[in-house]
Amino acid sequence: MPDPSLHLPLCPRLPASALRWLPLVPVSLALTDFARRLAKRHPAMFRRLGGYAQARFILDPTDLPVSMLLEPRGGAPRVHVSRRKLQGDARIAGPLAGLLGMVHGAYDGDALFFSRDLVVEGDTAAVLALRNAIDDAELDLSAEAQAMSGPLSAPVKRLITLTEARTGVALSRHEEDYGW
């Protein structure tokens, strides 16, 4: 596991600044479609959310000019990306690398909280439920993106691998090796 105290990598300026002018409606639709496909493949994640499957989460990558409203909606999730201040039940803020690293098992959420790389506000119980549900789901967003890319799977994989190597951001699942 990378050491979070060694500073999380920040999103490069070029893609970050692209989000300043990119139309966000298609981005929101694409992310909603991605989330719904994930939901179909990982229904247990929503069961684990329990009573918080209807909560509204603001995910705020602090190195991007946008934030996201994630509504799990009991397994029919919706994602809304905005440059404005969003309203929700809970807010999780930190560098994109930290947020994706938690999803992929590269970083421990509590350690990021201790080191102040991660900020949590609002319904703390909902945040815990989301963190635990995602951690248990063992998601690999790169593998999911490839699976959804059909004939473009191979170039998508190459692009992800290149981006991961260049930025240091964990874009794919951190596999636990057999230590023994």
Next chain:
Amino acid sequence: MVMEIVCPAGTPASLRAAVKAGAHTVYCGFADETNARNFPGLNFDRTEMRDGIAFAHSHGAKVLVAINTFARAGSEPLWHRAIANAESAGADAVILADLGLLAHAASHHPGLRRHLSVQAAAANADMINFYARTFGVKRVVLPRVLSVAEIAAINAETEVETEVFVFGGLCVMAEGRCSLSSYATGQSPNMQGVCSPASHVDYHDDAGALSAKLGGYTIHRVTKGEPAPYPTLCKGCFKADQSTGHQFEDPVSLNAEKLIPQLFKAGVTALKIEGRQRSRAYVAQVVRNFRAAVDAQAAGLPLPEGMLASLTEGQAATAGAYKKTWR
């Protein structure tokens, strides 16, 4: 002989991560108030428990099921069902604290190995031997208030195996007797399985300064860049008389990896890692670290340098009561 490492798992994914990282034994609990880590999104349903135990066994690891809260009057069947379900799922032992549950398990599930939870706060040999004679307890998890010398003295007077915490969160009180969380929120680890329940925690970030409230009480405020502790009253920052500070306990984690040789000499059987509320990333790293350490200890090699500082609360560690300096 290799000391057994007993590793936490809050989810099936963490259980698999612990086993893959080299855990000899994993402990976990059902998703209800029968275990002392009853947090949102955490723990195992019955099917997950059965599958998790099967996975561990297929890799040569054991699973202990923590049923270590105190049964609420009138609701004992919830705890009794948990014990029965642990046995039918194939658990290698249950970890109990409640005297009534120990008696129930001994009489209704005699073939199920019984461990005494740290929540029972058994801190001397007479007490431990009483549990062994009366309820057939085979192992005791010692409270985090004993020095290495005191642990050695206990082991000299009992045949019961001893298990001690070596890494993770610390409690300032003798376990099972702390009511601080209950005072602020009405819920405690002893009864509801939650210390400082997340539903009662409120963080506020003000230009980088982080305030934490528990049950409406502001319990600490850290400045920008300063490490943050868990939102527990025992780690809170308070004003008393003329001083302001951590009146109960500093926000640090236990790390006794350097004491493994002394704990071995003191007769300790198993080393326990705290953190069922932590992620699989934490579990994998800590387990791998301690497995390397106990294997080095058994082989007579120097202990490897640890890499766990970033995972500790307040990003600082202590050997706790094992090296008592404050008495």
